[in-house]
Amino acid sequence: xxxxxxxxxxxxxxxxxxxxxxxxxxxxxxxxxxxxxxxxxxxxxxxxxxxxxxxxxxxxxxxxxxxxxxxxxxxxxxxxxxxxxxxxxxxxxxxxxxxxxxxxxxxxxxxxxxxxxxxxxxxxxxxxxxxxxxxxxxxxxxxxxxxxxxxxxxxxxxxxxxxxxxxxxxxxxxxxxxxxxxxxxxxxxxxxxxxxxxxxxxxxxxxxxxxxxxxxxxxxxxxxxxxxxxxxxxxxx
Amino acid sequence: xxxxxxxxxxxxxxxxxxxxxxxxxxxxxxxxxxxxxxxxxxxxxxxxxxxxxxxxxxxxxxxxxxxxxxxxxxxxxxxxxxxxxxxxxxxxxxxxxxxxxxxxxxxxxxxxxxxxxxxxxxxxxxxxxxxxxxxxxxxxxxxxxxxxxxxxxxxxxxxxxxxxxxxxxxxxxxxxxxxxxxxxxxxxxxxxxxxxxxxxxxxxxxxxxxxxxxxxxxxxxxxxxxxxxxxxxxxxxxxxxxxxxxxxxxx
Numbered sequence: 001x002x003x004x005x006x007x008x009x010x011x012x013x014x015x016x017x018x019x020x021x022x023x024x025x026x027x028x029x030x031x032x033x034x035x036x037x038x039x040x041x042x043x044x045x046x047x048x049x050x051x052x053x054x055x056x057x058x059x060x061x062x063x064x065x066x067x068x069x070x071x072x073x074x075x076x077x078x079x080x081x082x083x084x085x086x087x088x089x090x091x092x093x094x095x096x097x098x099x100x101x102x103x104x105x106x107x108x109x110x111x112x113x114x115x116x117x118x119x120x121x122x123x124x125x126x127x128x129x130x131x132x133x134x135x136x137x138x139x140x141x142x143x144x145x146x147x148x149x150x151x152x153x154x155x156x157x158x159x160x161x162x163x164x165x166x167x168x169x170x171x172x173x174x175x176x177x178x179x180x181x182x183x184x185x186x187x188x189x190x191x192x193x194x195x196x197x198x199x200x201x202x203x204x205x206x207x208x209x210x211x212x213x214x215x216x217x218x219x220x221x222x223x224x225x226x227x228x229x230x231x232x233x234x235x236x237x
Numbered sequence: 238x239x240x241x242x243x244x245x246x247x248x249x250x251x252x253x254x255x256x257x258x259x260x261x262x263x264x265x266x267x268x269x270x271x272x273x274x275x276x277x278x279x280x281x282x283x284x285x286x287x288x289x290x291x292x293x294x295x296x297x298x299x300x301x302x303x304x305x306x307x308x309x310x311x312x313x314x315x316x317x318x319x320x321x322x323x324x325x326x327x328x329x330x331x332x333x334x335x336x337x338x339x340x341x342x343x344x345x346x347x348x349x350x351x352x353x354x355x356x357x358x359x360x361x362x363x364x365x366x367x368x369x370x371x372x373x374x375x376x377x378x379x380x381x382x383x384x385x386x387x388x389x390x391x392x393x394x395x396x397x398x399x400x401x402x403x404x405x406x407x408x409x410x411x412x413x414x415x416x417x418x419x420x421x422x423x424x425x426x427x428x429x430x431x432x433x434x435x436x437x438x439x440x441x442x443x444x445x446x447x448x449x450x451x452x453x454x455x456x457x458x459x460x461x462x463x464x465x466x467x468x469x470x471x472x473x474x475x476x477x478x479x480x481x482x483x484x485x486x487x488x
Contacts, residue, residue, distance in 0.1 A: 159408075162404070162408055167388070176388065179380075179387050180387070183377045183384060183409075186377055186419070187419040190419045190420065194423070211419075222411065226404055230404050233397055233400040233401050234397070
């Protein structure tokens, strides 16, 4: 670390440095365990495959179902990946070191969630057109699907991280996380799939995207606080 | 320097489990009597004397259970969240216990509201369930309660469990208005609220007065049930304290 005589400057450099360092660490860790990286994406694909098999392979019917199915699949895939967010850090003790460090936990948590989102939410967004094709989503719906997922999945990651932080100290947190987090995911699901539906029918989707953006802004401001508090509670026991 | 007293002394004493046990013990009979009288009186009035609805006939009478339980389900969540905030900020044990005790009562109120709504919906709307804004947000409220209860029972350490569920309850509070409006814009059929602070109810006095009695009765019943759960919780958690031993030895 570079030593600085001006305390204000050093603290601001420290802040962005901290953010970048945490992101870098998260990326490194997940690229060394590639299966964890790919699993949510495979799950996303598989859930979408189940619907034509389980409901009906008829294209017109599937096209109606597609916005909701893609959104639900993305939501479940995010949820599935949530448990791993703090788990390994908790098990090897580095989470405790993070809490003990003098740096603000808000920044660390935000960086961890951002890195997590780039490896799940962003990847899901990029994969979504493929699922849209599989489910015969009309081409007009694609931009709406991508945009709504781009704005919605970060909120899902932030809210899911609260659940992950609350259950990190428990041995079997997986099912519990879904119980805690799914009710909180509902608004995102409603606005997300409505945006896609509006895009398909040619209605303006600005309003839905604005609402998704508002939810994201709210989550960005408040969720890291709740995540930090939850982590401190989970570690204290 | 003499400090000015803003609150009566018993209010501060509620923070101590021992005093809280004694104060609630003194309040309990009053609230029980009030709840019993109001609920019996309200039920008889509502079922036998209130006029029948000109469209729905007698089936509308289920609102005398439905509306109070729905109001209580929401109030209990607010109480739970406020208790959670107090527990997190001032680290009060009693607030933690209130949170834990309020969750199952609120959840059962939500179930009651949903069940009575379904029973009323079958003859009136022609189906047990519709995916309407009110119904859906009440269902989500029930899920939030179940989440708090699940988290509370999953963590073994009592104080950690209380703090974790307090965080969850507070996150839920932020989300409740969002859920409410999101599902309202999404789909709606349910009629608007019966009671509003700013307006007179749309129904005649003979109809809404028994409803008001029932609502107050439900609040008293909630208080009784909460206090009993709270007292149980206090005894259980303080079972190693001297005063609980003395109390138990006396009986």
